[in-house]
Amino acid sequence: MQPFGDALADRIAKTSPVCVGLDPQLSKLPSSLPKTPEGVRAFCEGIIDATADIAACVKPQLAFYEVLGWEGMKVFFEVCAYAKSRGLLVIADGKRNDIGSTCEAYADAYLSADKPIDALTVTPFLGSDSIQPFLKRCKENGKGIFVLVKTSNKSSGELQDLPVGDESLHEHLAQLVESWGLSDLGPETNLSCVGAVVGATYPEELKYLRTLMPHLPFLIPGYGAQGGTAADVRNGFLLEGKGAIVNASRSILYASSGDDWRDAAKAAAEVMAKEIKDVLKDR
Amino acid sequence: MQPFGDALADRIAKTSPVCVGLDPQLSKLPSSLPKTPEGVRAFCEGIIDATADIAACVKPQLAFYEVLGWEGMKVFFEVCAYAKSRGLLVIADGKRNDIGSTCEAYADAYLSADKPIDALTVTPFLGSDSIQPFLKRCKENGKGIFVLVKTSNKSSGELQDLPVGDESLHEHLAQLVESWGLSDLGPETNLSCVGAVVGATYPEELKYLRTLMPHLPFLIPGYGAQGGTAADVRNGFLLEGKGAIVNASRSILYASSGDDWRDAAKAAAEVMAKEIKDVLKDR
Numbered sequence: 342m343q344p345f346g347d348a349l350a351d352r353i354a355k356t357s358p359v360c361v362g363l364d365p366q367l368s369k370l371p372s373s374l375p376k377t378p379e380g381v382r383a384f385c386e387g388i389i390d391a392t393a394d395i396a397a398c399v400k401p402q403l404a405f406y407e408v409l410g411w412e413g414m415k416v417f418f419e420v421c422a423y424a425k426s427r428g429l430l431v432i433a434d435g436k437r438n439d440i441g442s443t444c445e446a447y448a449d450a451y452l453s454a455d456k457p458i459d460a461l462t463v464t465p466f467l468g469s470d471s472i473q474p475f476l477k478r479c480k481e482n483g484k485g486i487f488v489l490v491k492t493s494n495k496s497s498g499e500l501q502d503l504p505v506g507d508e509s510l511h512e513h514l515a516q517l518v519e520s521w522g523l524s525d526l527g528p529e530t531n532l533s534c535v536g537a538v539v540g541a542t543y544p545e546e547l548k549y550l551r552t553l554m555p556h557l558p559f560l561i562p563g564y565g566a567q568g569g570t571a572a573d574v575r576n577g578f579l580l581e582g583k584g585a586i587v588n589a590s591r592s593i594l595y596a597s598s599g600d601d602w603r604d605a606a607k608a609a610a611e612v613m614a615k616e617i618k619d620v621l622k623d624r
Numbered sequence: 625m626q627p628f629g630d631a632l633a634d635r636i637a638k639t640s641p642v643c644v645g646l647d648p649q650l651s652k653l654p655s656s657l658p659k660t661p662e663g664v665r666a667f668c669e670g671i672i673d674a675t676a677d678i679a680a681c682v683k684p685q686l687a688f689y690e691v692l693g694w695e696g697m698k699v700f701f702e703v704c705a706y707a708k709s710r711g712l713l714v715i716a717d718g719k720r721n722d723i724g725s726t727c728e729a730y731a732d733a734y735l736s737a738d739k740p741i742d743a744l745t746v747t748p749f750l751g752s753d754s755i756q757p758f759l760k761r762c763k764e765n766g767k768g769i770f771v772l773v774k775t776s777n778k779s780s781g782e783l784q785d786l787p788v789g790d791e792s793l794h795e796h797l798a799q800l801v802e803s804w805g806l807s808d809l810g811p812e813t814n815l816s817c818v819g820a821v822v823g824a825t826y827p828e829e830l831k832y833l834r835t836l837m838p839h840l841p842f843l844i845p846g847y848g849a850q851g852g853t854a855a856d857v858r859n860g861f862l863l864e865g866k867g868a869i870v871n872a873s874r875s876i877l878y879a880s881s882g883d884d885w886r887d888a889a890k891a892a893a894e895v896m897a898k899e900i901k902d903v904l905k906d907r
Contacts, residue, residue: 364726404722404729411698418693436747439687439719440777441850442649446687464719466749466772468779489749494723496751499800503793505786510793514783567724 344525345460345485346532349558350583352430353397357614358578358621360432360560361392361606362590363401363420367409369595371602378412381405385420388594391607393427395614398459400560400588403435422457430459432560436489438464444474452478452486460485462538462560465514472521472535479534480525485558486535488518491550493540493563511546515553522557532584533557539577541569541587548576559585564613565592571616575624582621589613627808628743628768629815632841633866635713636680640897641861641904643715643843644675644889645873646684646703650692652878654885661695664688668703671877674890676710678897681742683843683871686718705740713742715843719772721747727757735761735769743768745821745843748797755804755818762817763808768841769818771801774833776823776846794829798836805840815867816840822860824852824870831859842868847896848875854899858907865904872896 343351363385367376374380389399401424406417421431437447451461452475463475463486475486491501491511501511515537522533533556539547541563551559559577563569564587578585593613597605626634646668650659657663672682684707689700704714720730734744735758746758746769758769774784774794784794798820805816816839822830824846834842842860846852847870861868876896880888 366725366729402722402726402729404720404726404733407697408729408733410701410733411694414690414697415694434722436722437687437719438747439685439717440775443647443685443687446649446685446691450687450691450693464721464747464749466747466783467775467777468782468784470777470779492723492750494750494753496753499751500749500793500797501751503788503796505788505793510783510786510788513786517782 342483344527345479345483345534346558347527347529348483349397349430349485350527350530350532353583353586356397357395358586358617359396359610359614360398360400360586360588361388361396361593361610362588363388363399364405364590364594366405371598371600373600378409378416381409381413382416382419386423387603388606389424389427389429391603392593392610393429395607395610396429397586398430398432399424400432400434403433418457425457431457432460432462432487433458434462436462436464438467438471440467440471444471448474448478452482452484454482460487460536462487462489464489465518469521476521476524476535484534487538487560488535490515490518490537491539491543491546493542493567493569497540512549512553515550519554519557526556531556536560538562541574542567544573544576547574551577560588561585562588565589571620574617575620578621578624580624582624587617625766627810628762628766628817629841630810630812631742631766632680632713632768633810633813633815636866636869639680640678641869641900642679642893642897643681643683643869643871644671644679644876644893645871646671646682647688647873647877649688654881654883656883661692661699664692664696665699665702669706670886671889672707672710672712674886675876675893676712678890678893679712680869681713681715682707683715683717686716701740708740714740715743715745715770716741717745719745719747721750721754723750723754727754731757731761735765735767737765743770743819745770745772747772748801752804759804759807759818767817770821770843771818773798773801773820774822774826774829776825776850776852780823795832795836798833802837802840809839814839819843821845824857825850827856827859830857834860843871844868845871848872854903857900858903861904861907863907865907870900
């Protein structure tokens with residue numbers, strides 16, 4: 342069983358650092374598909390087919406499945422399994438966390454060996470005892486977590502940028518998350534099963550946070566519709582252009598609202614992959 | 625449509641400040657019930673029947689339903705609907721949050737008008753723009769949120785107690801959450817649709833946080849199995865013993881593993897309600 346840090350690096354090397362966010366909104370589905378959980382499944386499978394040879398990962402965003410009730414959760418697991426069958430790594434974006442036995446339940450819900458999911462996004466607010474149950478599954482099952490460190494939204498600074506001594510909260514947190522990750526490094530890459538979420542919309546912070554978390558894969562959201570560019574994400578990568586994935590959702594999913602949505606998604610993913618590879622040439 | 629702050633106060637006045645945490649673990653179900661989603665449903669309905677005249681609220685913990693896959697999510701909504709039919713207020717404990725359209729999806733998933741849920745727990749790490757979609761549903765649909773401020777677990781201090789200027793992070797956050805809540809106060813009680821989660825296991829912090837958030841209902845976890853006592857939670861209440869609910873899960877759910885589990889849960893909830901009412905007599 343390959344540790345997650347190594348598996349992610351292998352997959353990026355075979356494809357690109359592109360991560361496709363599977364955020365299916367009923368109101369935005371192509372007009373040829375029904376606005377139902379079944380329509381969502383068909384849409385996600387179409388996007389997966391279109392991008393499976395280009396992207397390293399897909400990142401289904403749990404909220405968009407939960408909002409469809411239990412039928413949506415059924416589709417969520419079906420979509421994850423389909424993506425796995427096409428060779429993609431699957432990052433469940435749930436921003437979950439809790440304490441004690443509840444945290445164990447979340448870890449089993451998404452990172453047990455039988456789930457078609459490779460990694461889960463988690464929140465750090467509860468501290469290290471809420472990370473241990475996830476870490477245990479990562480080590481046992483070759484899974485990963487991505488911990489929120491600096492998010493891409495406008496008000497992220499209200500808590501994340503607060504001054505804590507000589508540094509900001511997110512800088513302090515980054516060192517804590519790096520320490521969580523050091524217990525499980527991939528032997529091929531020295532990359533951890535623990536990763537960090539750092540938004541493309543804060544390129545200066547991204548640059549410094551890269552130095553604070555040298556062993557952690559970065560999941561960089563905010564590319565495309567949120568305004569992040571290839572130049573912005575460059576500093577989130579390690580030397581030789583390794584150690585990060587860049588997520589785009591709307592700019593790929595909804596590249597066309599017409600019948601050519603699959604081709605348009607493929608083309609958008611190809612453009613994004615090229616933009617990132619170009620900017621990493623001298624990294 | 626009654627604002628959540630007023631509805632909660634009314635319900636507490638008719639019953640008690642007890643909140644029963646519905647955290648069903650398959651391994652702990654009574655031996656007479658199957659260890660399946662159907663067994664979980666029967667167990668939760670039995671606990672609801674046993675405590676509906678004693679407790680103000682139930683708090684189903686989403687992780688324990690998610691770990692059963694989509695079948696578990698189906699049971700989650702059935703359990704919520706059953707609790708509502710018995711007059712209980714329902715707090716979905718999901719500690720959800722995200723940004724932008726994803727946050728809107730979470731808000732619709734749990735706080736739209738048609739959901740059998742009165743309030744949702746949310747995390748504050750992303751700042752105020754991630755609270756607005758929830759606040760909008762609260763105002764429109766008479767729903768509530770409880771924002772994590774100081775959690776009951778041992779490592780909660782790693783981030784929550786960090787020094788920010790002259791105060792701790794959780795004290796700073798408390799004032800931010802109070803400000804979020806001031807926009808929707810119940811006309812009868814002056815209590816907000818926004819509440820705060822503050823653990824019973826930190827009674828000194830609970831006392832001070834009560835002064836920083838005078839308009840917010842408190843959800844106080846950590847009673848019973850986690851070690852919090854009635855004396856510990858006293859200072860989380862407003863004058864006249866209003867404005868807070870106290871959650872216990874394991875000490876009620878698993879009060880007996882025998883055939884008398886319903887009676888034992890009822891008795892445990894009655895003892896807890898009396899303990900809290902006794903300690904609030906002179907509040």
